Amino acid sequence: QKEVEQNSGPLSVPEGAIASLNCTYSDRGSQSFFWYRQYSGKSPELIMSIYSNGDKEDGRFTAQLNKASQYVSLLIRDSQPSDSATYLCAVLLSGTYKYIFGTGTRLKVLA
Amino acid sequence: GAVVSQHPSWVICKSGTSVKIECRSLDFQATTMFWYRQFPKQSLMLMATSNEGSKATYEQGVEKDKFLINHASLTLSTLTVTSAHPEDSSFYICSARAAGTSHEQYFGPGTRLTVT
Numbered sequence: 001q002k003e004v005e006q007n008s009g010p011l012s013v014p015e016g017a018i019a020s021l022n023c024t025y026s027d028r029g030s031q032s033f034f035w036y037r038q039y040s041g042k043s044p045e046l047i048m049s050i051y052s053n054g055d056k057e058d059g060r061f062t063a064q065l066n067k068a069s070q071y072v073s074l075l076i077r078d079s080q081p082s083d084s085a086t087y088l089c090a091v092l093l094s095g096t097y098k099y100i101f102g103t104g105t106r107l108k109v110l111a
Numbered sequence: 112g113a114v115v116s117q118h119p120s121w122v123i124c125k126s127g128t129s130v131k132i133e134c135r136s137l138d139f140q141a142t143t144m145f146w147y148r149q150f151p152k153q154s155l156m157l158m159a160t161s162n163e164g165s166k167a168t169y170e171q172g173v174e175k176d177k178f179l180i181n182h183a184s185l186t187l188s189t190l191t192v193t194s195a196h197p198e199d200s201s202f203y204i205c206s207a208r209a210a211g212t213s214h215e216q217y218f219g220p221g222t223r224l225t226v227t
Binding site for chain 2: 046101
């Protein structure tokens with residue numbers, strides 16, 4: 001059973017701080033990784049995708065990928081109360097069109 | 112770009128009736144569409160994957176005769192919950208994956224189904 005694991009949280013950070021969200025996956029062959037944000041009662045919204053080892057930056061968000069360690073992370077700089085949501089890590093299983101989601105990390109940004 | 116719509120956004124139906132949910136990709140062609148279900152405070156559970164013009168592939172434990180999926184065109188997929196029961200009450204979310212190599216999938220806004 002291929003898995004994606006995330007700490008459920010909640011992760012609480014003060015406004016303006018950096019929030020660090022982590023994800024590990026079991027499918028060593030996976031090449032495509034995604035971070036989604038989901039507000040309560042809403043559907044997930046794609047934040048970033050990452051395919052290569054290293055960092056990928058988009059505004060206040062930075063995704064980091066380490067395939068050797070099977071580890072993906074998301075950094076949110078200058079966290080805002082509006083960033084308070086559940087963040088889902090998703091992995092595209094190798095050789096398939098099937099995405100496996102983690103259970104999500106709930107982030108609380110305290111004003 | 113990459114907008115997916117879903118209709119209806121919420122529906123209440125009586126036990127034993129059927130409900131159809133539509134999922135449309137508005138500004139791109141979706142080679143693959145996915146249907147998920149999410150119970151409160153739980154993660155997304157993939158129900159099935161559908162490719163345009165072919166039969167859907169259902170996940171283990173999902174009854175294909177109960178959850179009918181049709182992917183008639185590159186922009187439209189439908190999920191019909193047949194003979195709905197209260198335990199089918201959930202948040203149903205579709206997503207669509209665009210043709211190409213980005214592998215990104217985009218979610219519709221979801222449909223909240225309540226079966227009374």
